[in-house]
Amino acid sequence: MWRIAIIDDDRQVLAGMRNIIPWGELNAVYAGEAEDGKQGLELVRQANPDIVITDIYMPVMNGLEMLEALRQSGCTSRFVILSGYSDFEYARQALRLEVTDYLTKPVSIATIRNVLRKVIRSLEEEAAERQEQHELMEQVSQFRPYLEKECLKSLVTGSYDPRLERMRESGEIRLPEREFVVLAVEIAGSPRLVEPGRSDTHLFRFAVANIMEELLQARWPEAAVLELYYRYLAVLLPIPEHRPATDEQVNELCRMLTDEIRHYLQLSIRIGIGERQRGPRQIVLSTEQAFQALTDASGSLAGDGNIRRLPVIPGARMAGGRIRRVPFYQEVAESIRLLQEERTIRRIRAFVGEWTKDGGVFPEDVRRIAAELWTIFAYAVHEEGYSLEDLFADDAVQQELSRLQSPADLSQWFEEKTRSICRRLQRNGDNLRHRQAVDYMIEYIHAHYAEDIRLSDLADQVHLSRNYLSTLFRNATGETFQDYLTRVRMEKAKRFILEGKHLIYEVAEKVGYRNVPYFSTLFKKHTGMNPTDLLKGPIDAAADVRRKSEQFGT
Known part of the structure; x- marks a missing residue:
């Protein structure tokens, strides 16, 4: 509610103003009154009203002196002057002190009410603007990691995004002039990937990216894992200046990644290793070499056909010449x-x-x-x-x-x-906006699975009704919004449990559940085992995915 204070040395004016202000209509409350400028100064400082109605000529301290002292101390209240003086000098001083309105006595009840309505309407507009700005800043903060990854992705793929280019130029995202190596990653081996559903494709790629990120956090903290399209990801490896990594160390890192993905997900991945390139602008060259290596079996490292480098052959050319x-x-x-x-x-x-x-x-x-x-x-x-x-x-x-x-x-x-x-x-009538809405939902789920995600909130964000969005999502993915969210959470929970670093209640909280028994029930329904059972032996992730798929009918 809006708080209104009244300052005047005439008690009849004070009583009259209290009576004529339509408090309920204006959604306002009485914040207090004072009979001179000095009392008014203390009142405003203590009560911090939104609106102050004040006289000018008062004992001890006049209204303009009071207002100047308040402005100097940072007071942002709106001031309406109600005075028997219409002198231009008073009006000029009031204007300098950012007075909202200047009324001369006598003034009608209708005028007072209209002025207050106008002031409150302005306050409401400012409050709405502040709220919008606050929400925008929250969104910027929330999506900054996403923007940073998109910036890295634009460098790795060589694509141009003017927004991200501005972030790089302004220094919001900084990449030093150092050496980089790109790893091209292809998810290669799983019967489910022969003809996967759309949601399965996202889920497989998401699972591989998450495991890689956690493995690299310990081995190569500055590395970035970037999801590209379908079965493909890229890993950007900045080479430390103080202890440059050898090619064998990069090879060993790739062996570790392929082994761990096979262990945790029962998936095979192939990795192509690009050559070292210096500076952010040259990263795409390493990317090209890495993806070319994926298709060139002659570059397989000894003893491992899933890790490949382009062989260095003088005069050799890449398919397609120098095209990117x-x-x-x-x-x-x-x-x-x-x-x-x-x-x-x-x-x-x-x-x-x-x-x-x-x-x-x-x-x-x-x-x-x-x-x-x-x-x-x-x-x-x-x-x-x-x-x-x-x-x-x-x-x-x-x-x-x-x-x-x-x-x-x-x-x-x-x-x-x-x-x-x-x-x-x-011609099939599939609406582009609707596909983009579903894409947004999927990306949001993967980024915010630990939060309280509600379909109604997402519906507000994409400006569609909750029921209609639910139907769109099910038609696109083959499962309900809640089932898909649960799938993502359970896949992440399996990863946390297998790490062996967290208690079950901690895992539940990390994937968005505060009720541990409910989490355990969902986990068993999804995986066919209790969370504690998962620690007793290696998981057959492929069988688990099949079981899960049959359960949800995907």
Whole structure:
């Protein structure tokens, strides 16, 4: 409620003002009164009213002297002067002291009420603006880690985001001029990844990223794990200046990561290691080399075909010459996933234009990159619940790909396919805004699973009704919002339990549950075992995922 104080040396004025102010209508309360400026000074300092109605000419200290002293001490109350003096000098001083209104006696009851309504309306607008600013700052604080990761992702993939570029230029995100190595990570081995559902894809990638982050926290604290698309992640390794890591140390780190992912998730991953590059702007070169190494079996390290470096062969060239495929694939995956026809085509044309500048493009390079790009298309639309096999016969596609001879052939073929994909899928009536809303929900769940997440709150954030958003989410993921949230929490809980560092009640709290018996019940329903049972032996994560999938009907 708004607090109003009255200061006047005339007791009849004080009593009259108390009676004529419509307190209930204004949602206001009486904050006190004073009969001179000195008393008024103490009253305002103690009661801190929102609005002060004051006379000017009063004994001991006049109203303007009182107001000046209050302004000098930082008082932000709104002042309405009610005075029998209309002298211009008084009005000029009042203006300098940021008086809200200046009324001369006698004044009507209607005028007093209208002035107070106007002042309170202004206060309400300011309060709403402050609340909005507070919420905005909370959101900025909440999403700063996300923005920092997006900045790193833009450096790793070589894509350009003007917002993130401004953050780097302003120094909000700092990366020193040092050496970096990029690891390209592909989730390779699991029967569930042959034809995973969209939510499973996110969950597998999320689980791998989380385990890697925790493993790297102890071994390489400055490392950053970045989720890219479908089965792919990247790890950015800053090389310490004071104790430069050797290639063998990086190799050993990769062996540890592949072993631990296999142990905890029963998944195989392949890792391509890029060459060291100095400075943030050169990181993308290491990324390109890392992803090229993934596809080059000749670079496998001795005794481990899942860890690969590009062999150093004088005069050897990479498929596609010096073109930067990683940012291209990342951008195309995003644009085709959102069915952005013209953006996808423009990016393909720009890529081909850069490619042909190198000259010496061989037909086998064209077909290799075409096959990779078609796979990216397939993965991207699959994440939206579609299958390219429903649109194009696979045998026909393979034959067409095998006939491509030049970058121009590739460009024309993909332009035709892009237009066909976008127009045919858009005719299905799937709304882009709705897909983006579901994407936001999934990302939010993975980032805030430990918090009290409610569907109604997310519905407010994406400006859709709760029931409609629930239906959209279920149609997109194959399970309810609550089931998906529980799945993510239980996967994270398994990781915490296997670490052996936390008591069960601590694990429950870390994944968003304050009621431990309820958490244990959910955990058993989800995994088929009690939380304490998980500590008794290694977990068969693949069997657990299958059991969980059958239970939820995904």
